[in-house]
Amino acid sequence: MVTPAGTLALLHTSPVHVPVFDGLRDRYHPGLVLRHLVDEELLRRARSSGSDAVAGPVAAALAAAVADGADAVLCTCSTIGGTAERQAGALGVPVLRVDRPMAAEAARYRRVVVVAALRSTLEPTVSLIAEESGPEPSFVSTVVVEGAWELFEAGDRDGYLDAVAASVDRAPLSEDSVVVLAQASMADAVERMSTRRPVLASPRLGLAAAAEAVAASAAVRAGRD
Secondary structure (H helix, E strand, C coil), X not given: CCCCCEEEEEEECCCCHHHHHHHXXXXXXXXXXXXXXXXXXXXXXXXXXXXXXXXXXXXXXXXXXXXXXXXXXXXXXXXXXXXXHCCHHHXXXXXXXXXXXXXXXXXXXXXEEEEECCHHHHHHXXXXXXXXXXXXXXXXXXXXXXXXHHHHHCCCHHHXXXXXXXXXXXXXXXXXXXXXXXXXXXXXHXXXXXXXXXXXXXXXXHHHHHHHHHHHHHHHHHHHC
């Protein structure tokens, strides 16, 4: 699918996401311009002091991206995604969190198992799934992959992905359940799993939604020019 010309700014809390989203853009959305903003301190502060503690820096980063010509912004960090999303009204362009489309898909299932390497990611993800649920909410359980984040921070990507995959394969899954990988960095672990249940990751779904938002926003901006 060729995406109409437009610019998407992505707010990351780790540089590992840059090649992932570049690859997805090249494969699914050629023509979409990506501008990557990486600030690892945002996640550290959010983990230690809560997501409200980074509201100011997040707002400033997004405002700078819009001033630089972004037609939409995508936050790829689940921990601060809600904080970013709330800036949309002030910025005048779409601000998306990467995990919302994934949560909407997960809410279609009766049972959801949320897997995270960081405990700080669990509450935002579970809340988002509840927000996307209909009149019969899904039953949500959570799994923390102990020790996985330390592997990620040490740069051991294979060890990190193997730990995530092994945790999912050990999880007791019923025939009506779906697995949600709460962090974008987990996406490549899907290829290392043996489970037969559906496993949802956020990058591809989130970028697709953002590409649509860019096209709509760019069209509106063109109409004003």
